[in-house]
Amino acid sequence: MLGKKRVECGAFRRQGHFVEVIQLLISGVSQGCVYGLIALGFVLIYKATEMVNFAQGDIMMIGAFIAFTFINLLGWPFVWGFLAALAVMALLGAVTERLLLRPMIGEPHFAVLMLTIGLGFVLRTVAGERWGSEPKTLDLPWGSAVWRFGEVTVGGDDLAVVGGTLALCALLYLFFRFTRLGIAMQAASQNQLAAFYVGIPVKRVFGLVWALAAVLAACAGVLAPGGVIDPNIGFIGIKAFAAAIVGGLGSLPGAILGGLLVGLSEQFAGRYLWPGFSDVSAYVLLLAMLMIRPEGLFAAMQQKKV
Amino acid sequence: MTSSLLALRNIETYYGPIMAIRGVSMTVREGQIVSLLGANGAGKTTVLKTISGAMEPQKGVVEYQGEAIQARDPDWVARRGIGHVPEGREVFPFLTVEENLRMGAYSRRDGEIDADIEQVYGYFPVLKGFGRQPAQVLSGGQQQMLAIGRALMLRPDLMLLDEPSLGLSPRLVHEIAEIIVRLNQERNVTMLLVEQNAKMALDIGDYGYVMENGRIVMEDTCERLRNAPDIQEFYLGMKDEGVRGRRRWKQRKTWR
Ligand SMILES: Nc1ncnc2c1ncn2[C@@H]1O[C@H](COP(=O)(O)OP(=O)(O)OP(=O)(O)O)[C@@H](O)[C@H]1O
Ligand SMILES: [Mg+2]
Numbered sequence: 001m002l003g004k005k006r007v008e009c010g011a012f013r014r015q016g017h018f019v020e021v022i023q024l025l026i027s028g029v030s031q032g033c034v035y036g037l038i039a040l041g042f043v044l045i046y047k048a049t050e051m052v053n054f055a056q057g058d059i060m061m062i063g064a065f066i067a068f069t070f071i072n073l074l075g076w077p078f079v080w081g082f083l084a085a086l087a088v089m090a091l092l093g094a095v096t097e098r099l100l101l102r103p104m105i106g107e108p109h110f111a112v113l114m115l116t117i118g119l120g121f122v123l124r125t126v127a128g129e130r131w132g133s134e135p136k137t138l139d140l141p142w143g144s145a146v147w148r149f150g151e152v153t154v155g156g157d158d159l160a161v162v163g164g165t166l167a168l169c170a171l172l173y174l175f176f177r178f179t180r181l182g183i184a185m186q187a188a189s190q191n192q193l194a195a196f197y198v199g200i201p202v203k204r205v206f207g208l209v210w211a212l213a214a215v216l217a218a219c220a221g222v223l224a225p226g227g228v229i230d231p232n233i234g235f236i237g238i239k240a241f242a243a244a245i246v247g248g249l250g251s252l253p254g255a256i257l258g259g260l261l262v263g264l265s266e267q268f269a270g271r272y273l274w275p276g277f278s279d280v281s282a283y284v285l286l287l288a289m290l291m292i293r294p295e296g297l298f299a300a301m302q303q304k305k306v
Numbered sequence: 307m308t309s310s311l312l313a314l315r316n317i318e319t320y321y322g323p324i325m326a327i328r329g330v331s332m333t334v335r336e337g338q339i340v341s342l343l344g345a346n347g348a349g350k351t352t353v354l355k356t357i358s359g360a361m362e363p364q365k366g367v368v369e370y371q372g373e374a375i376q377a378r379d380p381d382w383v384a385r386r387g388i389g390h391v392p393e394g395r396e397v398f399p400f401l402t403v404e405e406n407l408r409m410g411a412y413s414r415r416d417g418e419i420d421a422d423i424e425q426v427y428g429y430f431p432v433l434k435g436f437g438r439q440p441a442q443v444l445s446g447g448q449q450q451m452l453a454i455g456r457a458l459m460l461r462p463d464l465m466l467l468d469e470p471s472l473g474l475s476p477r478l479v480h481e482i483a484e485i486i487v488r489l490n491q492e493r494n495v496t497m498l499l500v501e502q503n504a505k506m507a508l509d510i511g512d513y514g515y516v517m518e519n520g521r522i523v524m525e526d527t528c529e530r531l532r533n534a535p536d537i538q539e540f541y542l543g544m545k546d547e548g549v550r551g552r553r554r555w556k557q558r559k560t561w562r
Contacts, residue, residue, distance in 0.1 A: 180412070187398045187409045193360060194396040198456060199384035199413040 019151045024267040030158040030225045032263020033165040037220035038240035039247065039255035040172070041213030046249055047189040048209040051101070051112050055120040056217055057237015062123050063089045063218025064138065064229040065131050071139050078141045082222055086215050093214025094207040101210070102203060120234065127231040138227040161223040168219060169256060176252075185209060239266075242286040248296025257297055261285060310369075311336045311464055311496050312357065317366035317376075319349075319356045326352040327363070328520035334464070339490050339497040341507035341528060343541055344517030350500040351393050353517070354466045357498070358390040359383040370464070385413040389462030393469050393500075395449035397456070399442035403433055406441050406452055410459030419459070426455035429485055447478050454482075458489070464496045465489070471503045479503060483510050504541035508532045516541075 041056045053059075066088050070081030100119065104112050142156025176182040188195040188205045195202050221229070243262040247254025262282045270278025289296065312334040319327035326349050334340045344350050355361040357368055359380035368376040375383055384390070398406050407426055411419045427434040430451040436444060441452055450470055457465055467486065471479040483506050489495045501507035508514060511528040516537070524531070531537050 180408075183401065183405055184409060184412060187401060187405075190398045190400055191396055193380075193392065194398060194453075195409070196360065196380035197358060197384055197390040197392060197396075198410045199381050199460060200409065201379075201381045203379070203381075 020271070022152050024271055025264070026152070026154060026158055027225070028264035028267035029260060030155075030161045030263070031266065032243075032260035033161045033256075034220045034224045034259070035236070035240045035243045035262050036256035036259025037165060037168065037216050037223075038237055039244035039259050040216050040252060042241055042244040043247070043249060043252055043255045044209050044213045044216075046244075048185065048206055049101070049189075051109070052116070052241070053210075053213070054113060054116040054237070054241070055123060055234075056213065057240060058120040058123040058127075058234035059089070059093070059214050060217035060221040060237065061127060061229065061231060061234035062092070062221075063214065064221030064224070064233065065127055065136075067218065067222045068131070068136055068138055068229060072136070078139070085222065086218055089214040089218040090211040093211040096214075097207045097210035102206075120237075124231050124234060131231070133231055135228050135230040138222065138229060140222075140227050155225065157223075157225040157227060161225055164219060164223045165256070168216065172252065181205075181208070239282040242282040245286055246289045246296060251296070254297050309336055310334070311371065312498070313367075313369040314353070314357070315367040315369070317353070317356055317363045317368065319352055319361055319363045321352075326520055327356065329366070330517070330520070330522055331366075332515050332522060332525070334496060334498050335513075336463075336496055337490070337494060338512045339486065339499060339510055341511035341514040342498065342500045342517060343504050343507060343514060343537075346502075348517040349520040350517055351468055352520075354390065354392075354468050354498070354500060357383075358388055358466060360390075381413075384460060387460065387463040388466065389457030389460045389464070389495075390466045391453050391457045391468060391470060393472070395446055395453055397441040397444070397449050397452050400440050402438050403441055403444070403452060404437045406456050407459050410456035413460070422459055422461070426458055429458070429488070430455055447474050450474065450482070454485070458495075462495060464498065467497060467499045469500055469502060471501060471506055479506055486510060504537070508537075508542075 038056055038060055041059070042052060045051060045053045045056075063085060067082055067085035070076045070084050071078055074081070076084065096119070100115060101112065104115060140157070140160070142160050145156035147154045147156075147159075176186060184195070184200045185205055185208070187198075188200055188202045192202060195205075221233070224233075239262055240259065243258035244255050245258070246261055247256070247258030262285060265281045265285050266278045269281035269284075273281075310333050314330055314332045317327050317330045318325065328349075330349075330353060332340075332342075332353075342350050342353065352361065356363050356376070357370075359375065359378045359382065363376050366376070367374050370383075370386065370388065375386070380390070398409060401409065404423065407423050408419065411422065427437075430448075432448060433444075433451055433455060436448070441449060444452060450472075454467070454470060470482050470486070474482065486497055486499065487510050490497055499507055499511060508528045508531055514526065514528045514531045515522050516524040516531070524534070524536070526534070532542075
């Protein structure tokens with residue numbers, strides 16, 4: 001039916017359709033980058049400690065509010081406010097690991113999961129108390145700038161999140177490939193006991209993994225298209241978790257790819273299926289993935305040692 | 307003369323409610339190769355884990371260079387110069403062979419790491435060709451060599467070797483034994499060697515302990531252990547010479 005109609009409507013209609021597809025691609029990719037950055041945090045923590053941190057989305061929310069505090073409330077220049085927020089978040093991630101997670105070593109997994117879910121609650125409540133529950137808009141240098149290419153519009157926020165994600169991926173690649181600490185992080189997640197035996201301070205390394213995950217989440221929070229924040233934006237963490245699973249939960253490139261898939265499916269499903277579907281598409285994708293290829297796109301290549 | 311580098315005093319270690327080590331005391335002197343023998347499940351691995359800090363003993367003291375270390379984390383213990391080569395080729399499978407060796411030197415800041423990697427390749431020439439490949443492509447024996455080489459990168463004063471000959475061909479066992487002796491002599495590394503291959507362990511060892519059910523049931527110089535009838539019967543498989551019947555260690559617990 002649809003196809004036939006499109007043919008009848010001729011060139012103009014086809015071009016309009018093309019523009020719409022491009023527009024959906026753009027917003028899907030930029031939203032997907034946000035999911036991907038949060039999913040990276042899930043994957044980093046899972047690979048290192050075999051725990052899933054369900055507060056990852058709420059950590060993103062806190063990161064956005066801390067940037068909001070520096071930039072909007074204290075009036076710092078964007079770059080400094082952003083960097084300061086990342087520093088605070090790194091500290092927060094490491095401290096969370098040290099105070100909440102490390103004492104749980106050896107406890108059953110579900111207890112740790114419950115703990116991270118509880119942490120999410122606490123963070124939402126604290127944010128509501130501290131910053132209020134009405135939506136706030138971050139003062140971003142790209143503001144609501146928009147570029148037009150013919151009929152296609154690209155927002156400054158789209159460019160920022162895509163560019164930021166690319167830059168972060170490149171940095172992560174260099175970090176894990178070439179730095180002593182990055183290689184030690186891999187070593188500690190491939191074989192924890194052997195890492196201890198060669199003298200890698202594994203516990204401290206895990207603290208740094210949490211710091212890194214919190215920094216990535218904060219980047220997602222600041223770069224998210226729209227720049228509107230409230231204490232409940234962390235709920236997209238659940239979609240990012242779906243993205244991480246779609247990507248294989250053990251693979252960093254998989255996390256980004258999973259994020260993009262979720263972002264795109266959300267946009268296209270919302271437009272071409274029915275409107276309410278965009279919110280559930282992440283989970284439909286997740287279920288489909290679990291049925292077709294349960295190990296995820298990038299099967300975690302490693303069999304974890306028991 | 308040689309002083310004690312490592313001493314265990316009345317160590318008791320548990321897995322949950324299971325008591326795996328039931329009051330073990332032993333001494334390793336500087337420059338020695340000390341062999342620790344025992345049947346499967348005797349507790350040898352647990353003793354090594356207790357020394358390197360992977361497990362904390364409920365009771366007793368682990369003294370290394372005159373300092374009690376039993377409550378320390380294993381990375382701290384490693385940085386003090388104890389290189390643990392664990393049971394079963396525990397390499398970092400997705401790091402390259404060279405990265406594995408570099409990780410062995412994680413705690414070092416000096417400029418001689420590259421030279422030491424070359425030295426490890428000198429001891430294990432076969433590893434050199436695999437330098438840029440992930441460790442998982444190595445054969446079992448090669449992974450064992452990598453694990454030993456990685457522990458060497460720490461420049462350890464004491465090495466804990468947990469069944470380095472496990473699953474290796476007789477020729478490789480011989481090669482590993484030779485390297486253990488060379489490291490001991492050339493680089494003055496003290497060795498605590500856990501082995502099922504009692505012949506090898508007693509041939510290269512200076513002093514030996516025999517464990518059973520979490521206890522030390524016998525200790526002596528390796529030379530005397532080699533000639534002890536019970537050792538010959540139960541560990542060296544020389545049944546005919548052991549004319550003293552089928553006495554079991556278990557019945558002799560009263561020795562302690
Ligand atoms: N993770 C564990 N949980 C519970 N019990 C364990 C665990 N590891 C070992 N044990 C028990 O502790 C005892 C000593 O085990 P250990 O591994 O030290 O023996 P071993 O002498 O190294 O044996 P093998 O020669 O087979 O390596 C055994 O009875 C074993 O069943
Ligand atoms: Mg063992």
